[in-house]
Amino acid sequence: MQGTVDGFSYGLATPVAAFLMACLGGALGLRCTTRSLRDHGTHRTFRPGWLALGATSIGSGIWTMHFIAMMGFSVEEAPVGYDRPITFTSLAVAIVMVGIGIFIVGYRGATAMALVTGGTITGLGIATMHYLGMAGMRLQGRLQYDTVTVALSALIAVVAATAALWAAVSIQGFLPSLGASLVMGIAVTGMHYTGMAAVSVHLHGDGLPAGGGDTATSLLAPMLIGPAVFLLLAGVVVMLDPLLVMGGSGRQQPAYRVPRRPGGPARRQGYAHGEPAGRTETRRRRTGSR
Incomplete structure (x- = not known):
């Protein structure tokens, strides 16, 4: 028996909130990546810190976006729960894979090979986080995916990640970076809902107990309090950095x-x-x- 799937149980509230979190994480991550490229000479020791902060910001933003959007996902005939270990493992996967892509670009620069390699790894990290998070769902049934739509969602993630990394190393100025963050938010949110369009639910009576694992409501507190507080603190760090606020070039001058x-x-x-x-x-x- 096929379940009746609704991805917008709360109307536009969850898509809009998810989009804003994706934009926030993307904006902080791209600004941190841009800032790392301005470190030269003795200041180069700060580059890993900026890149790590950027990777964690993007990964946290994408993960939070995903589960805010999943708050609006429901199956009419069966309650939906979540497995906590798998859910938070998807956060770690997102941060690690995004971090690999960002470090490649951060140390190799805006070369074609670095952008393609870093963008592919980052995009696959976004897609892996999404489908690993979906694997953590618990309901009386099984999820089925349309292969073509899944491949399209992964392609959107790779293209979006590559474009975002290119913007981080090529676009100067706050407003252009803000525009790139909005584009990234649209692309990442679009990837999520494209992936959700590939989902169908086949219900059965011999599966897991109804409501197994944590419910979406019980995940709301750690989802918002943990990553959201981190993104807030990351935003404070970024805005207090003089090179990012004043737009300094970071070039070394003769002594x-x-x-x-x-x-x-x-x-x-x-x-x-x-x-x-x-x-x-x-x-x-x-x-x-x-």
Whole structure:
């Protein structure tokens, strides 16, 4: 017997809230990735921290988006529950796989190979999180998927992730980054509902007990309190960083220059991140210059 599936039990409330969480996580993650690329020289030690914060922000935003959207999912003939370990394992998978993709781009830059590789891994991480979260559902029946629609949802996730990573390393300025975050939110939310369109439920009487696992309502508190608080704190960290607020380029400037000699061109003596002053002096002695 086929179950009657409704993905919008609360109307537009869950899709809109899910979209906003996807945009928030995407915005913070992309800004952190952009910030990591501005670290040079001695400041490069901060790059892993920014990339890790970005990966956790995107993963938390996508995971929270998924389960807010699932609050509106119901099967008329059977109650739906969730297995807690599988549910939170999907969060870890999202953060780890998104992190791999972001670290590739963060250290390799905007090369075609890095963007394709990082975008593919990140997109597959989004899709894996979605279907692993679906595997945590408990009801008197089994889920069936349309293969073509599942493949389309995975393709949307990969394209969206690749475009978002390209925007993170190529687009400068707050407003363009905000636009890229909105596009990412639309794409990730669209991937979710495309994946949900592939679902059908075949009910039976010999499956798991009705309501096995935690209900959607009991998952609401950790879903909102945990990741939402983290995203709030991540937003505070991002907004307090001067380079992101003021839009600094992060390029290193020379530490000092030798004044111009009368009647001769100016010469460099050394830079904080360029040629050491001692090496310059050694070359002068070898050439006999004064």
